[in-house]
Amino acid sequence: MNKKNHSNLSAGIIIIGDEILSGRTKDTNSHFISKHLIKAGIQLQEIGIIQDKEQEIINTVLKYKKKYHYVFTTGGIGPTHDDITSKSISKAFRKKFVFHPEAFKLLEKYYSKDGFNEGRQRMAKMPKGVSLIYNPLTIAPGFIIENVFVLPGVPKIMKKMFLEVLKYLDKGNPKKIVTINTNLYESNIAAFLKDIQNKYLESSIGSYPYFNFNSKKGGVNIVVSSWTMENLDNIVLDIENMIKLKGGKSSLV
Amino acid sequence: MNKKNHSNLSAGIIIIGDEILSGRTKDTNSHFISKHLIKAGIQLQEIGIIQDKEQEIINTVLKYKKKYHYVFTTGGIGPTHDDITSKSISKAFRKKFVFHPEAFKLLEKYYSKDGFNEGRQRMAKMPKGVSLIYNPLTIAPGFIIENVFVLPGVPKIMKKMFLEVLKYLDKGNPKKIVTINTNLYESNIAAFLKDIQNKYLESSIGSYPYFNFNSKKGGVNIVVSSWTMENLDNIVLDIENMIKLKGGKSSLV
Numbered sequence: 001m002n003k004k005n006h007s008n009l010s011a012g013i014i015i016i017g018d019e020i021l022s023g024r025t026k027d028t029n030s031h032f033i034s035k036h037l038i039k040a041g042i043q044l045q046e047i048g049i050i051q052d053k054e055q056e057i058i059n060t061v062l063k064y065k066k067k068y069h070y071v072f073t074t075g076g077i078g079p080t081h082d083d084i085t086s087k088s089i090s091k092a093f094r095k096k097f098v099f100h101p102e103a104f105k106l107l108e109k110y111y112s113k114d115g116f117n118e119g120r121q122r123m124a125k126m127p128k129g130v131s132l133i134y135n136p137l138t139i140a141p142g143f144i145i146e147n148v149f150v151l152p153g154v155p156k157i158m159k160k161m162f163l164e165v166l167k168y169l170d171k172g173n174p175k176k177i178v179t180i181n182t183n184l185y186e187s188n189i190a191a192f193l194k195d196i197q198n199k200y201l202e203s204s205i206g207s208y209p210y211f212n213f214n215s216k217k218g219g220v221n222i223v224v225s226s227w228t229m230e231n232l233d234n235i236v237l238d239i240e241n242m243i244k245l246k247g248g249k250s251s252l253v
Numbered sequence: 254m255n256k257k258n259h260s261n262l263s264a265g266i267i268i269i270g271d272e273i274l275s276g277r278t279k280d281t282n283s284h285f286i287s288k289h290l291i292k293a294g295i296q297l298q299e300i301g302i303i304q305d306k307e308q309e310i311i312n313t314v315l316k317y318k319k320k321y322h323y324v325f326t327t328g329g330i331g332p333t334h335d336d337i338t339s340k341s342i343s344k345a346f347r348k349k350f351v352f353h354p355e356a357f358k359l360l361e362k363y364y365s366k367d368g369f370n371e372g373r374q375r376m377a378k379m380p381k382g383v384s385l386i387y388n389p390l391t392i393a394p395g396f397i398i399e400n401v402f403v404l405p406g407v408p409k410i411m412k413k414m415f416l417e418v419l420k421y422l423d424k425g426n427p428k429k430i431v432t433i434n435t436n437l438y439e440s441n442i443a444a445f446l447k448d449i450q451n452k453y454l455e456s457s458i459g460s461y462p463y464f465n466f467n468s469k470k471g472g473v474n475i476v477v478s479s480w481t482m483e484n485l486d487n488i489v490l491d492i493e494n495m496i497k498l499k500g501g502k503s504s505l506v
Contacts, residue, residue, distance in 0.1 A: 018459060021297045022428070023288035024476065035276035044274045047302035079440040080460040081447035119443025137466065156466065187332040190372025194334035206271060207333040213390070213409065223277065
């Protein structure tokens with residue numbers, strides 16, 4: 001099967017933070033970003049959740065930046081010693097790690113000269129020559145280096161800054177998605193779904209079973225999606241007909 | 254800074270599923286696994302969320318199996334055409350993709366001969382020679398190949414099966430963790446936290462600020478953790494003293 005079903009624009013997300021890997025914090029940033037990317041016609045192809053470790057950050061950023069049009073990192077750009085994202089990304093791009101003049105001024109103004117201590121100054125240090133991503137809530141900016149967008153980890157701040165960044169990205173056609181629910185078992189629909197998938201190579205047909213262990217009832221959500229097809233009506237019709245033939249019920253979700 | 258702070262046992266998780274990357278489904282499996290691993294003294298070092306794509310699965314599994322003691326995959330072992338995890342892992346390990354005799358019998362018995370259709374039979378196909386991970390809820394088993402544990406994606410089933418697997422893994426000392434809350438700003442404590450971190454290289458000191466944008470109040474949770482130190486009392490005392498010196502309040506969380 002040789003599928004031709006992808007957006008012309010791809011993306012990867014790198015979540016940087018020991019606190020996610022230790023189970024202390026739930027990552028909610030990647031889910032937020034994923035939902036906005038798909039609407040913008042940008043296909044999220046990979047999420048990596050990695051440690052606050054210089055070499056891991058360098059390797060992952062270099063791999064993703066080559067592989068995807070857009071890379072978003074979250075986490076590790078605060079004022080403390082464990083915030084090593086900016087420095088690591090400087091190394092990845094072989095750029096000097098220096099005070100960004102505008103970031104320095106913004107932070108100095110916000111904290112006033114007396115309060116602009118070592119930790120706060122740290123947040124103005126970035127790879128040389130980057131563009132800022134402004135932070136409307138707590139001032140400390142993120143930055144853009146080539147195709148990599150460096151964002152903070154605190155979800156409320158990250159989300160505001162991501163939505164701002166999103167305005168300036170190239171957009172594709174949003175992915176077309178239709179979901180059909182059926183009361184049939186997944187294994188009963190497997191064979192015909194495969195046939196229908198093989199008929200429409202520009203689409204993806206995903207099958208997501210669910211169970212209610214109390215009522216002992218379940219079903220399947222069949223998700224038909226495509227980045228490239230104009231409409232999905234024929235696929236949906238084929239699936240609905242097959243469900244009927246098998247004696248099942250179907251409804252659009 | 255040359256830290257010596259890791260468990261002797263490491264792990265990685267690979268979440269396989271387009272439905273996570275498209276934002277349709279929230280991944281809850283990795284958070285569940287992460288919380289159990291840390292208690293078992295196994296250090297989760299990386300989570301990868303990847304597409305249902307053969308080459309991606311092969312590359313990621315091969316990378317993780319070399320890097321970590323234990324690798325857990327979730328997703329893609331159901332009965333439909335989009336479930337390609339087992340076949341991809343067969344290719345990664347250069348094993349034949351065949352019916353597992355015991356899995357075949359278990360499924361055949363569960364569904365009875367008449368109901369044991371092509372889709373259901375698919376769930377008995379695995380790399381040749383693997384050990385099964387039994388599924389107490391819906392029978393279709395996962396499997397173990399070398400250090401890779403292949404689990405389903407449906408959270409309720411995955412969790413039961415993971416907890417069973419966990420019993421048989423080597424365990425380390427659980428990570429010791431103390432959390433100190435303070436009302437000081439993160440940037441005010443950055444300098445002394447760095448000094449304390451440099452004094453205790455066998456620990457990690459993480460700093461996690463939070464903000465309440467309504468009350469305009471915030472604070473920091475300082476998380477002191479170690480895989481190797483016997484106790485963290487001295488570090489906690491140092492941090493509490495520094496917070497006091499800076500005029501802040503602290504409490505153990």
